[in-house]
Amino acid sequence: MAERTAAAQLEIAQQSVETPRARAWRRFRRHRLAMLGLTYLIVICLAAIAAPLVTGGRDPIEINPAKNSWGAPTWEFLLGGDQLGRDIWARLVYGSRVSLSVGIVSMSIAVAISLVLGTLSGYFGGSVDMIIMRFTDVMMVFPGLILIMIVVSVFEPSIWNVMLVIGLLGWTGMARLVRGQILSVREWDFVMAARCLGAPDRMIMARHVLPNVLAPLMVAATFGIAAAILTEAGLSFLGLGVKPPTPSWGVMLNAAHSLTVLERYWWVWIPPGVAVLLTVMAINFMGDGLRDALDPRTILS
Amino acid sequence: MSPYIIRRLSLVIPLLLGITIINYTIYALAPGDPVSAMINPMEAHEWSAEDLQKARARLGLDKPIPVRYALWLGQAARGNLGYSVRTGLSVRETMVRGIGNTITLIALSMVLSSLGGIVLGILSALRPYSALDYALTAFAFAGASMPGFFLGLLLIYFVALGLGILPTGGISPPGVTPTILNRLEHMLLPVAALTYEGLGSLLRFTRAGMLEVLSQDYVTTARSKGLMERAVIGRHAFRNALLPLITVLGLRLPGLIGGSLLIEVVFNYPGIGSIMVDATRQRDYPLVMGGVLVTAVAVLLANLIADISYGVADPRIRYE
Numbered sequence: 001m002a003e004r005t006a007a008a009q010l011e012i013a014q015q016s017v018e019t020p021r022a023r024a025w026r027r028f029r030r031h032r033l034a035m036l037g038l039t040y041l042i043v044i045c046l047a048a049i050a051a052p053l054v055t056g057g058r059d060p061i062e063i064n065p066a067k068n069s070w071g072a073p074t075w076e077f078l079l080g081g082d083q084l085g086r087d088i089w090a091r092l093v094y095g096s097r098v099s100l101s102v103g104i105v106s107m108s109i110a111v112a113i114s115l116v117l118g119t120l121s122g123y124f125g126g127s128v129d130m131i132i133m134r135f136t137d138v139m140m141v142f143p144g145l146i147l148i149m150i151v152v153s154v155f156e157p158s159i160w161n162v163m164l165v166i167g168l169l170g171w172t173g174m175a176r177l178v179r180g181q182i183l184s185v186r187e188w189d190f191v192m193a194a195r196c197l198g199a200p201d202r203m204i205m206a207r208h209v210l211p212n213v214l215a216p217l218m219v220a221a222t223f224g225i226a227a228a229i230l231t232e233a234g235l236s237f238l239g240l241g242v243k244p245p246t247p248s249w250g251v252m253l254n255a256a257h258s259l260t261v262l263e264r265y266w267w268v269w270i271p272p273g274v275a276v277l278l279t280v281m282a283i284n285f286m287g288d289g290l291r292d293a294l295d296p297r298t299i300l301s
Numbered sequence: 302m303s304p305y306i307i308r309r310l311s312l313v314i315p316l317l318l319g320i321t322i323i324n325y326t327i328y329a330l331a332p333g334d335p336v337s338a339m340i341n342p343m344e345a346h347e348w349s350a351e352d353l354q355k356a357r358a359r360l361g362l363d364k365p366i367p368v369r370y371a372l373w374l375g376q377a378a379r380g381n382l383g384y385s386v387r388t389g390l391s392v393r394e395t396m397v398r399g400i401g402n403t404i405t406l407i408a409l410s411m412v413l414s415s416l417g418g419i420v421l422g423i424l425s426a427l428r429p430y431s432a433l434d435y436a437l438t439a440f441a442f443a444g445a446s447m448p449g450f451f452l453g454l455l456l457i458y459f460v461a462l463g464l465g466i467l468p469t470g471g472i473s474p475p476g477v478t479p480t481i482l483n484r485l486e487h488m489l490l491p492v493a494a495l496t497y498e499g500l501g502s503l504l505r506f507t508r509a510g511m512l513e514v515l516s517q518d519y520v521t522t523a524r525s526k527g528l529m530e531r532a533v534i535g536r537h538a539f540r541n542a543l544l545p546l547i548t549v550l551g552l553r554l555p556g557l558i559g560g561s562l563l564i565e566v567v568f569n570y571p572g573i574g575s576i577m578v579d580a581t582r583q584r585d586y587p588l589v590m591g592g593v594l595v596t597a598v599a600v601l602l603a604n605l606i607a608d609i610s611y612g613v614a615d616p617r618i619r620y621e
Contacts, residue, residue, distance in 0.1 A: 033442075134315075135319075137316065138316055138319040138320060138323075140555075144555065144556075144559060145558075145559030145560075145562060145563075146558070146559060146562065146577065146592075146593065146596060147324075149577070149578070149581050150324065150327060150328075150581065150589060150593065151327060154327055154328060154330070154584075226446065230448055233448055233451075234448065234450060234559075234563050237450055237563065238563070238566060238578055239582065240578075240581065240582070253450075253451065253454070256454050259457075259462075259469060262454060262457060262458055262462070263458070263462050266458065269454060270455075273448065273451035273454065273455070276448050276451065277443075277446055277447055277448065277451065280446040280447075280448075281442060281443065281446035284442060284445060284446050285442070
């Protein structure tokens with residue numbers, strides 16, 4: 001009896017030394033859809049990196065009008081060809097590079113901006129806070145796609161501009177989140193305790209406040225990557241995003257503007273659309289899993 | 302009018318100014334100006350620097366950007382949004398022609414996605430972790446991840462072309478003045494695509510809100526005093542779950558406008574979105590500026606309405 005209690009106590013002690021990161025990972029693993037999304041994304045990332053291998057060395061912008069113009073899927077051309085006879089499968093695989101890098105780069109920009117502005121706002125308060133938050137309101141109220149469209153149309157559309165603009169406009173929600181989180185964490189007991197122990201401000205920010213900001217920020221950024229991929233696809237579909245010879249899922253979908261293509265050559269536009277859908281869904285699943293795993297309040301069954 | 306509404310309205314004007322300043326600056330910084338765009342490249346050598354200068358002065362382009370912005374603003378405030386560079390038509394008229402179509406599209410899909418999202422969300426919350434709940438969750442996730450314009454393309458392919466029952470786009474058969482009936486027929490697919498795009502997140506929010514409210518003590522009280530389940534859900538639970546939804550609806554509007562822009566292009570639907578996309582492609586700046594202004598006013602008004610209805614729905618909120 002006494003032994004068992006000791007064992008139980010040991011178990012509890014061991015559980016309590018589990019690092020937050022290990023706990024989050026343990027909880028994340030139990031989220032089946034999130035794991036499914038993660039697996040899918042790992043596969044897609046590997047395919048994007050090893051694109052020449054996956055496509056058998058075929059060039060996604062090489063035209064082959066004689067052999068593969070509007071070619072239906074065959075064993076040689078797995079997903080057929082477009083108007084110029086370019087291999088759809090190769091374009092699809094290389095297109096993942098565009099989508100993934102747009103998502104990741106633009107969200108990194110947005111996260112950086114939101115961390116700086118949100119921290120300034122939450123930490124200094126007062127008129128700094130007022131100015132930053134009113135500015136955020138202006139940026140937030142505006143339909144992002146339209147603003148992005150204006151900027152891209154004024155400065156040449158290109159993948160770099162698309163990334164930059166999505167990043168420069170995508171920080172508003174996260175900046176508010178960071179600010180709100182800092183304001184609330186500042187009042188928590190353990191921060192008060194650290195302050196009472198005489199910890200300097202900088203250390204309190206770095207060791208106690210920021211880590212608590214990062215968890216929700218990571219969740220928001222994950223959903224943000226999904227939104228950025230959708231935005232890129234929409235912009236390129238309108239012809240205002242990535243420039244045409246470059247294979248991108250949105251650029252490929254652009255062909256469906258023509259009713260003839262839409263009706264007769266489904267293999268030209270359905271695969272990239274499905275690719276966007278699946279990738280965005282996988283990222284959203286992951287975001288959902290992260291939220292559940294990182295939020296200490298959720299109780300997982 | 303309560304002081305709160307007046308104060309909110311007074312905030313709208315600086316916001317509008319901010320948006321137009323940002324927008325105007327971007328355009329002013331754009332490489333190339335209307336003068337160089339008007340000159341035939343073959344005749345460019347016939348234009349001396351002096352001629353160019355004169356042409357710029359005639360269009361007021363020699364003035365500094367803030368002055369040009371002030372002039373534009375003065376005219377815009379009087380309702381003159383200028384003229385389209387390409388068609389020569391007044392921007393205001395072009396906007397007026399498109400705005401009704403766009404508002405109909407957005408309003409219909411907003412109403413339908415709210416109704417659908419709320420009803421399905423409640424169903425989902427009433428039997429959490431049932432087969433129905435999982436099915437609806439999957440449906441919601443697919444909706445939140447589906448690019449609306451891709452869904453539009455799928456609808457054209459499978460429903461309009463495949464089944465041949467609905468038109469592929471436009472607003473009336475060519476050369477026919479649109480009647481209510483064929484307008485409806487033409488709107489069915491675009492509204493469906495836009496509705497599904499927004500339905501997912503609303504469904505999830507309603508579900509989460511309902512689940513939280515249903516575990517509250519006063520719901521248990523209502524049940525234990527013998528109220529019918531319908532009264533418990535409708536009168537006690539739902540009203541409180543509704544609150545966050547209003548904010549969500551207000552915040553969704555900018556996204557909805559972006560989404561409707563793509564849907565309008567897919568379905569060749571003659572609204573503000575198609576006009577703006579064409580104008581952007583052709584660098585028809587006055588038209589784009591006009592469109593931005595109209596959209597900004599719409600979004601700000603909608604947010605204002607959301608704020609006010611929040612106060613109506615929650616009597617605890619008192620705006621001072």
